[in-house]
Amino acid sequence: MTSLITNESLEAALPGVVARSLKKYADSRGWLTELFRDDELPEGFEPTMGYVSLTFPGVSRGPHEHVHQSDGFAFLSGTFEVTLWENREGRERLKQIILAGENNPLFLIVPPGVVHAYRNVGHTDATVLNFPDKLYAGHGKKEPVDEIRHEDNDSEFKLE
Numbered sequence: 001m002t003s004l005i006t007n008e009s010l011e012a013a014l015p016g017v018v019a020r021s022l023k024k025y026a027d028s029r030g031w032l033t034e035l036f037r038d039d040e041l042p043e044g045f046e047p048t049m050g051y052v053s054l055t056f057p058g059v060s061r062g063p064h065e066h067v068h069q070s071d072g073f074a075f076l077s078g079t080f081e082v083t084l085w086e087n088r089e090g091r092e093r094l095k096q097i098i099l100a101g102e103n104n105p106l107f108l109i110v111p112p113g114v115v116h117a118y119r120n121v122g123h124t125d126a127t128v129l130n131f132p133d134k135l136y137a138g139h140g141k142k143e144p145v146d147e148i149r150h151e152d153n154d155s156e157f158k159l160e
Contacts, residue, residue, distance in 0.1 A: 008050065014086050014114055018042055022105035025084065035074045036107055045070055045109055047131035054078075054127050055120040062117030063150040063157040069134040071116070073108045075100035078126020080118045081133050087159050088113035101126060115150060115157045 010019050018038070021127070024031045047056065053060060055078070065087055075082070079101040086094040100106040110116045122128045136147050150157040 001014060002012070003156055008028055009132065010096060010098075013096055016109075017084060017096075017114060018044075018107075018109040019098065020107045022076070022107055024105065033076065033105060035038075036072060039075070041072075042109065045072065046133055046134055047072055048133055050129065052127055052129050054125050056125055057120050057123055060117055060119040060151075063115045063155070063159065064117070065115040065148050065150070066112050066134075066146045067130050067148065068112055069103075069146045070077035071104075071108075071110045072131040073110070073118075074129040074131070075106045075108065075118075076127065076129070077102050077113045078120055078124055079103065079122035080126060080128070081121045082108065082118045082158060083116065085112065085115040085138075087115045087157075117151070117157070117159055119159060141142075 010017050022032050022033045038046075043154065051062070063083065063085070068108070072084075079099065082097045082098045082100050084098070086092065098106070100108065118128065134146060140151055
């Protein structure tokens with residue numbers, strides 16, 4: 001089931017996952033959105049880098065998960081279907097699907113052990129910003145990448 005989910009219901013289902021609606025402040029010049037503020041981030045989540053990715057219509061990224069890294073995604077353009085699977089030891093297996101993007105701007109924090117994927121379900125190219133709390137491939141890009149990829153194997157984590 002795809003939904004415009006509240007942070008409270010998401011946090012209850014997947015502890016540590018934070019979804020915060022983003023507000024657009026518009027005027028005659030265009031608009032501005034605060035993506036995150038360190039006084040509103042959960043304890044321990046401290047972004048260390050940022051990047052933007054463009055996803056073509058119909059294309060998916062993931063599913064994958066991290067062992068140590070949390071992702072801080074900002075969905076602002078296009079229409080994305082975001083799928084989250086609980087995969088942390090000792091927790092009930094749950095799956096949540098969230099619609100995010102231009103019509104539901106969202107900042108989404110995904111902690112380690114939560115498998116995640118997103119698909120551009122719109123008709124135009126769409127961008128996602130990510131502010132992870134670990135450097136990709138470590139300092140100087142000299143460490144193993146903290147990622148368990150599920151899209152290339154016979155995993156239970158499949159997009160519908």
